[in-house]
Ligand SMILES: Nc1ncnc2c1ncn2[C@@H]1O[C@H](COP(=O)(O)OP(=O)(O)OP(=O)(O)O)[C@@H](O)[C@H]1O
């Protein structure tokens with residue numbers, strides 16, 4: 001009757017706010033969700049250390065998973081308690097919402113004993129549905145959600161929730177998170193749509209597997225559209241294989257080899273906020289035993 005799952009955060013290759021085509025890759029920062037099924041008809045969520053944060057997203061993931069799978073699994077569960085603990089800073093461009101949704105969904109499937117029989121990509125689409133319903137996303141963010149659920153890099157069409165590419169990658173990722181927060185749902189979508197020709201170019205580069213160049217073009221275009229500083233990108237460019245504003249910001253993600261990223265880290269560490277050197281993740285969301 002209890003389930004637990006862990007989901008990784010992600011960084012951006014292509015922001016989907018311009019054309020609905022997006023791409024992202026999983027990184028080694030995690031959110032863990034624990035679900036206990038009940039028969040009291042109430043689904044209640046809690047976010048560790050964030051008593052004021054909105055738990056509607058994880059509650060909706062659990063509700064949808066119980067509605068869809070409990071009866072077939074032989075459970076008469078009607079309610080649940082769900083709690084997340086997270087290393088992913090919220091509303092900072094590192095896909096905290098996708099990690100929370102995937103962890104909550106898979107933990108529910110684990111509690112119901114059906115985690116192995118439900119396709120991971122269907123579980124991911126369920127979380128995307130909950131994200132749309134609770135208004136935490138612009139496009140559904142299937143790009144971020146699929147990278148977090150499957151691991152590696154994914155390229156998607158968020159208009160149709162179609163997975164176009166999924167590939168394992170073995171990069172180092174340097175992540176800079178300024179102290180500010182930016183909720184994706186508040187982003188200036190009209191401004192992002194004006195950089196659609198650049199997003200088309202990023203999409204072509206991503207399909208050619210030129211992910212580093214794709215990230216850099218994406219970062220410059222969406223920093224301009226969202227009026228985010230370009231300083232961190234310019235500082236990383238001489239060293240990194242690719243660097244981008246992640247999501248709608250305010251974080252930046254650079255990829256490349258470790259020595260190069262250590263040079264970037266020295267510069268980024270002088271900025272206010274947090275700089276972390278991480279690995280990419282190819283295993284995605286998984287049950288925690
Ligand atoms: N650990 C968590 N537990 C439960 N819900 C969470 C958690 N982290 C984020 N959320 C939900 O996601 C919302 C933040 O979504 P938002 O899209 O703005 O952030 P993000 O996913 O980090 O940003 P981005 O899409 O730019 O990467 C929060 O309001 C909350 O509802």
Ligand SMILES: O=C(O)C1=C[C@@H](O)[C@@H](O)[C@H](O)C1
Pocket residue numbers: 012014015016017022023093095136137138139140141143144184185246247248
């Ligand atoms: O809310 C959304 O739809 C999105 C938010 C950002 O993370 C983007 O990077 C993503 O491509 C789409």
